[in-house]
Amino acid sequence: MTENSQNIDNLKEEFLYPIGNYRGEFNPENLAFNANLQQFAQQVSYLCGLEANGKISPEDTYDEIKKFWQQLKRSKKELLDNTNFTAEE
Numbered sequence: 226m227t228e229n230s231q232n233i234d235n236l237k238e239e240f241l242y243p244i245g246n247y248r249g250e251f252n253p254e255n256l257a258f259n260a261n262l263q264q265f266a267q268q269v270s271y272l273c274g275l276e277a278n279g280k281i282s283p284e285d286t287y288d289e290i291k292k293f294w295q296q297l298k299r300s301k302k303e304l305l306d307n308t309n310f311t312a313e314e
Contacts, residue, residue, distance in 0.1 A: 243267075254304040261300040268293050 247259045276286040
């Protein structure tokens with residue numbers, strides 16, 4: 226792969242999956258949750274676009290958003306709610 230094609234691939238990636246700068250109180254948990262939140266927002270945006278253009282049904286859209294919401298809730302619980310979280314051995 227040439228350097229030019231790698232640059233094009235990077236530009237496509239940045240365009241399709243933009244990540245905003247984090248401006249909150251910095252700690253690894255907040256940063257990780259922010260990334261998960263941005264990913265959730267991007268996924269919902271794509272699903273809404275697909276549904277609005279008739280590519281997937283409203284029911285399928287709802288089910289997918291609900292699945293992503295559950296993942297985000299789990300992420301919040303693990304990263305932000307459980308301040309004494311320790312990995313199980």
